[in-house]
Amino acid sequence: MFGYRHNFHAGNYADVVKHVVLTSLLQALQQKPKPFYLQDSHGGIGLYDLTSHEADKNREYLSGISRLWQAPNPPAAVRHYLDIVRTFNSGDELRYYPGSPRLGRALLRANDRMVVTELNTIDCETLKREFNGDRQVTVHLQDSYQGIKAYLPPTERRGLVLIDPAYELKDEYTRLVRGLQNGYQRWPTGIYALWYPLMSTTLRESFFAALKKTGIRKILTAELNITPLQTEKAMCGSGMIIINAPWQLDQQLKSELEWLWPLLSDAKEGGVNVEWLVPE
Ligand SMILES: C[S@@+](CC[C@H](N)C(=O)[O-])C[C@H]1O[C@@H](n2cnc3c(N)ncnc32)[C@H](O)[C@@H]1O
Numbered sequence: 001m002f003g004y005r006h007n008f009h010a011g012n013y014a015d016v017v018k019h020v021v022l023t024s025l026l027q028a029l030q031q032k033p034k035p036f037y038l039q040d041s042h043g044g045i046g047l048y049d050l051t052s053h054e055a056d057k058n059r060e061y062l063s064g065i066s067r068l069w070q071a072p073n074p075p076a077a078v079r080h081y082l083d084i085v086r087t088f089n090s091g092d093e094l095r096y097y098p099g100s101p102r103l104g105r106a107l108l109r110a111n112d113r114m115v116v117t118e119l120n121t122i123d124c125e126t127l128k129r130e131f132n133g134d135r136q137v138t139v140h141l142q143d144s145y146q147g148i149k150a151y152l153p154p155t156e157r158r159g160l161v162l163i164d165p166a167y168e169l170k171d172e173y174t175r176l177v178r179g180l181q182n183g184y185q186r187w188p189t190g191i192y193a194l195w196y197p198l199m200s201t202t203l204r205e206s207f208f209a210a211l212k213k214t215g216i217r218k219i220l221t222a223e224l225n226i227t228p229l230q231t232e233k234a235m236c237g238s239g240m241i242i243i244n245a246p247w248q249l250d251q252q253l254k255s256e257l258e259w260l261w262p263l264l265s266d267a268k269e270g271g272v273n274v275e276w277l278v279p280e
Helices: 013-029 053-058 066-069 076-087 100-106 119-132 144-151 172-186 201-213 249-264
Strands: 036-041 047-048 095-097 112-117 138-140 159-162 189-197 219-224 238-243 271-278
Touching: 013 066, 013 076, 013 100, 013 159, 013 189, 013 219, 013 238, 013 249, 036 100, 036 119, 036 144, 066 076, 066 249, 076 095, 076 100, 076 249, 095 100, 100 112, 100 138, 112 119, 112 144, 119 138, 144 172, 159 172, 172 189, 172 201, 201 219, 201 271, 219 249, 249 271
Parallel strands: 036 112, 036 159, 112 138, 159 189
Antiparallel strands: 047 095, 189 238, 219 238, 219 271
């Protein structure tokens, strides 16, 4: 279960898509002065050194964050995301990449709050050290789906739950959909953002069918394929399911992903797909 270590993948194109969407969602929540709540259900370690032995193994960041690091004229939310990544680096050199807890923390205002769950003992210890003394952040060594049951609904009554599993377990999709249902039952007005790999047309279809079966409304999908989706299992891109997406986020994400796509796709095939799986 704990074979997956995000150190090997930090800053790859899937992280870029996920973190740009996360930034866009948190910026939307910042539009109102009322405090918001962020639950990061699969935290990872928070900050990644791209010169580490792990990151250096496949250098996935070279086909991810590196490609937009110096790109001109990014859309506003992408610029904001890049500005946050820059705060962890000095000058033009890209060495450190912030994972979702660090990125999320950078987007909290003084009265906003974040809870992070992470089940890997070592990664969780790292995270706890990172946020030691931070009164706006609580880190728990806990199963993400237990955390969803334990901490929802939040007292703030507005906010976002990020669900970003490693998809190592055979029944991850089932657990995910059940976890989502549990969360939604407790907090139907919360925003839920769920990352998924684009592996094959059949897997995507069965995942979407399971989501539709939950009866949950207002489900947006935002996908970026670096190569066209095929029938066999190979990662061709990544997507985000967004439940209760803020107003006009669909159009915003479409233009952000369309800006990212030519940078992230070598094949110049595939493309961007933003559509409502289930409307309001
Ligand atoms: C894809 S990584 C998360 C990356 C992070 N969200 C980011 O964007 O920087 C998935 C993480 O989930 C952790 N994990 C796996 N199963 C979990 C579970 N049931 N509950 C909580 N964390 C889990 C793994 O140890 C790993 O650190």
